[in-house]
Amino acid sequence: MFLSLAVILSFVMVCPVSAQNIARPASKNISMTVYNNDLALIKDVRPLQLTAGENVVAFEGIASAIQPASVMILGADIRVLEQNYDDALLTPFNIISKKVGQDIKTVRVNPQTGENIFAPAKLVAFQGGQPILQFDYGIETNFDGRLVFDDLPQRLNQKPTLTAKISSLKAGLSDITLAYLSRGLAWSTNYVADIKDDKVLDLTGWVSITNQSGASYDDVSIQLIAGDVNKVRSPMMVSRKMVMANAMSAGIAEDMAYESSSVEPETFSAYQLYTLPYRTTLEDNQTKQMALIEAKDVSYEKEGRLSSPLYFSSTHAAHFEKAHPEIFYIIKNETTSNLGLPLPTGVMRFYQTDSKNNLQFIGENRIGQTPKDETLELNIGKMFDVTVDGKVTNIAKLSENVITTKSDRCPRYKIVRAYDVTVNAKNTSDKDTILVFKQHLSPDMKIAKQNIEGSYDAKDGNMYQWRLNLENQNSQTLTFTVEATFEEVNCH
Numbered sequence: 451m452f453l454s455l456a457v458i459l460s461f462v463m464v465c466p467v468s469a470q471n472i473a474r475p476a477s478k479n480i481s482m483t484v485y486n487n488d489l490a491l492i493k494d495v496r497p498l499q500l501t502a503g504e505n506v507v508a509f510e511g512i513a514s515a516i517q518p519a520s521v522m523i524l525g526a527d528i529r530v531l532e533q534n535y536d537d538a539l540l541t542p543f544n545i546i547s548k549k550v551g552q553d554i555k556t557v558r559v560n561p562q563t564g565e566n567i568f569a570p571a572k573l574v575a576f577q578g579g580q581p582i583l584q585f586d587y588g589i590e591t592n593f594d595g596r597l598v599f600d601d602l603p604q605r606l607n608q609k610p611t612l613t614a615k616i617s618s619l620k621a622g623l624s625d626i627t628l629a630y631l632s633r634g635l636a637w638s639t640n641y642v643a644d645i646k647d648d649k650v651l652d653l654t655g656w657v658s659i660t661n662q663s664g665a666s667y668d669d670v671s672i673q674l675i676a677g678d679v680n681k682v683r684s685p686m687m688v689s690r691k692m693v694m695a696n697a698m699s700a701g702i703a704e705d706m707a708y709e710s711s712s713v714e715p716e717t718f719s720a721y722q723l724y725t726l727p728y729r730t731t732l733e734d735n736q737t738k739q740m741a742l743i744e745a746k747d748v749s750y751e752k753e754g755r756l757s758s759p760l761y762f763s764s765t766h767a768a769h770f771e772k773a774h775p776e777i778f779y780i781i782k783n784e785t786t787s788n789l790g791l792p793l794p795t796g797v798m799r800f801y802q803t804d805s806k807n808n809l810q811f812i813g814e815n816r817i818g819q820t821p822k823d824e825t826l827e828l829n830i831g832k833m834f835d836v837t838v839d840g841k842v843t844n845i846a847k848l849s850e851n852v853i854t855t856k857s858d859r860c861p862r863y864k865i866v867r868a869y870d871v872t873v874n875a876k877n878t879s880d881k882d883t884i885l886v887f888k889q890h891l892s893p894d895m896k897i898a899k900q901n902i903e904g905s906y907d908a909k910d911g912n913m914y915q916w917r918l919n920l921e922n923q924n925s926q927t928l929t930f931t932v933e934a935t936f937e938e939v940n941c942h
Contacts, residue, residue, distance in 0.1 A: 472507070472613070473498055473499065473505060473506065473508070474508045475497055475498045475507065475509075477494055477668075478495045479494075479495040480493070480494050480495070480667050480670045480671070481493045481673070482671075482672055483673045483674070484635050484636065484659060484673070486636065486637065486638075486676065486795070488633050488634065488635070488636045489631060489635065490631070490634075490635035490636075490663070491629065491630075491631055492513060492628075492629065493628075493629050494509070494627065494628040495627050495628075496625070496628065497624070497626075498623070499622070500528070500622060500623075500624055501618065502619065502620055502621045503618065504531070504615060504616070504617055505615070505616045505617075506613065506614070506615055506616075507616055507626070508611050508612070509612040509628050511610070511611075512610050512612055512630070512665060513632035513634065513635075513663035513665040514610040514663065514665065515632050515633040515662070515664050516535060516610070516630050516632050517632065517633065518535040518612075520630050520631035521535070521612060522628075522629040522630065523616065523627070523628055523629075524626070524627040524629060525616075525624055525625065525626040525627065526624060527618060527619040527620055527624075528618050528619070529616070530614055530615070530616055531615040531616065532614065532615040533612060533613070533614040533615075534612070535611075535613075549573050550576050551572075552572070552573060553570060553571070553573075554570075554599055555569070555597075555598040555599075556569050556570075556583065556585075556593065556595050556597060557597075558596075559595070569585060571590075573597070574589070580592075581593060581597065610664060612628070612630075632663045632665075633663065634661065634663035635660070636660050637658065637660070638657070638658050638796055639658070639742060639793075639796030640655070640656050640658060640796050640798075641653060641654065641655045641656075641743075641793075641798035641817070642654045642798075642801065643779075643800045643801065644801050644802075645800060645803075648752075648881075649750070650749055650750065650788075651748050651750055651800075652744075652746050652747070652748065653743065653744075653745045653789065654743065655741075655742040655743030655744070655793070655794075656740070656741060656742060657726075657739070657740050657741075657742040658737055658738070658739050659672065659738050659739075659740065661732050661736050661737075661738075662734070663734065665734055666731070667732045669729050669731065670729060670730060670731070670732055671725075672726045672732075672740075673723060674724040674794075676721060676724065676792065676794040676795075713725065713726060722792040724742065726740055742794075743791060745789050745791070746788065748789050749782070749787040749788065750779055751779075751780040752777065752778070752884075753883070753884040754775030754776065754777060754833045754836055754884065754885045755829075755886045755888065756775040756885065756886070756887050757913075758873075758887065758888060758890070759840075760840055760842060760889065762867075762869050762932060764845070764867065767841065767842040767844075768841075768842050769840060769841035770838075770840050770841075771839050772839065773839075774833050774837060775885055776831070776833075777813065777831050777833055778829055778830075779826075779827075779828045779830060780826065780827050780828075781825070781826040781828075783820055783821070783822055783824050783826060784822070790822050791822060792819075792822055793819075793820040793826075795820075796816070796817060797814055797815070798814060798817055798828060799813075799814040800812045800830055812830060813830025813831040815829055815830055833883070835877060835878045835879035836875065836878075836879070836883060836885065837876050838875045838876075838885070839873070839874045840871065841872055842869050842870065842871055843870045843872050844869070844870040845868070845869055845870075846868045847865060847866070847867050848866040848868050848933065849865070850863055850864070850865045850866075860939050861939070861940060863937070863938050863939075864935065865935070866933060866934070866936075867933070867936070868898065868931055868932070868933050869932045869934065870931050871930050871931070871932065872927065872928075872929050873927065873928040873929070875918055875920055875925060875926050875927075875928070877921065877923065878923060879922055879923075880922050880923065881922050883920050883922075884917065884918070884920070885917075886916070886918075887915065887916045887918060887928060888913050888914070888915045889913070889914050890912055891913070891932065892912065892934075894935040894936075895932055895933065896933050897914060897930055897931070897932060898931040898933045899929075900916070900928075900930040901927075902916050902918065902928050904917075916930075
């Protein structure tokens with residue numbers, strides 16, 4: 451709050467926030483389920499001494515980013531009559547604003563003696579960080595002293611507070627669960643792939659949990675939902691049945707022993723649910739990293755891939771030179787590969803040690819939600835030591851048939867041409883490598899001849915591919931012929 455004057459709040463007496471007997475239970479058990487898209491379900495269990503009949507309860511310290519329409523208060527033999535969320539916090543700005551129209555005290559300091567000079571005044575207004583004060587001698591708009599209040603205004607809290615009126619069938623101690631959705635909480639995954647040799651790598655997954663909800667959570671149990679949960683933009687309404695089910699099933703989790711190096715996920719309502727194996731403290735405005743996955747000796751394959759830029763024109767012989775294939779790491783997310791886990795979306799970074807045993811970063815890429823038994827194919831860069839040249843070496847017309855009569859001014863012809871292609875791949879490194887060369891073919895094209903057997907890409911029926919085994923310090927030549935059918939117009 452900006453004040454051009456030196457406004458300092460001094461409190462002679464502090465009154466309770468409300469004259470009612472309000473119960474303020476402390477948290478007994480906090481747990482949360484965090485989603486990918488700036489959302490979390492908070493489950494806060496608090497022991498409460500209830501009286502038979504109506505009780506007024508204040509749940510202090512809840513998230514300031516709470517979505518009030520999502521709040522549920524759950525417990526045995528109770529009925530919630532009313533609930534109010536008040537985010538008016540105990541700040542100088544709010545205190546002064548609440549005192550507008552009331553009589554207060556002011557203090558000035560005598561510049562010669564340093565003595566405090568007290569004077570009563572009425573706080574007429576408070577605008578733009580400036581109070582307007584009415585003294586017995588007139589109105590002050592540029593007061594150069596302090597404001598003093600005898601008490602605190604009602605309904606100001608040190609922390610965001612939800613107040614509820616609860617009717618209980620009986621008196622006694624009862625656990626009450628406060629469940630609500632809050633913005634400001636999100637999680638993401640980062641993976642580290644440590645290349646051990648040409649066949650296996652070690653994979654570690656870290657979950658980063660960011661808390662900007664306006665509350666801190668001590669000794670909290672955390673679960674993560676992987677998948678895209680639909681949210682209604684405004685207003686935010688939540689099914690009572692859904693919130694109650696989540697709160698009851700996940701809200702009273704006990705401490706769990708760390709039994710595995712990876713968190714075992716479970717399928718939950720078409721999503722993947724991860725339960726982190728130990729409780730932690732998550733401070734407001736903090737990002738915390740926790741281990742999620744650790745897999746040793748994961749099998750992988752590495753290959754270069756080049757999509758041919760060649761095209762087939764009636765007159766022009768297309769060519770390209772010194773193209774560098776992209777580097778792809780292929781990881782099968784299977785138990786036979788020592789993996790077989792649902793992998794949340796995130797960035798996977800690859801590292802490898804050099805000949806002097808120094809760790810080097812070699813590339814990264816983002817993975818999507820990857821279920822078990824799916825395959826990851828990650829492009830992390832381009833090969834430096836492998837280059838590819840390609841050229842259409844010859845174009846020949848195989849046939850020409852008129853579709854319309856030749857007497858037409860612009861007859862149409864069906865023409866079949868053959869394109870001879872030569873591709874030379876060169877490997878100057880000291881290791882053998884694999885190159886997958888891909889050529890796009892439209893539906894009216896086919897491979898007529900080839901010196902290395904290829905096949906259509908199963909994922910893209912219009913892409914024909916050849917798999918070349920390039921030995922170190924060697925080259926290999928691929929030749930093939932494409933037959934293409936065109937319809938052309940020849941006007942006289």
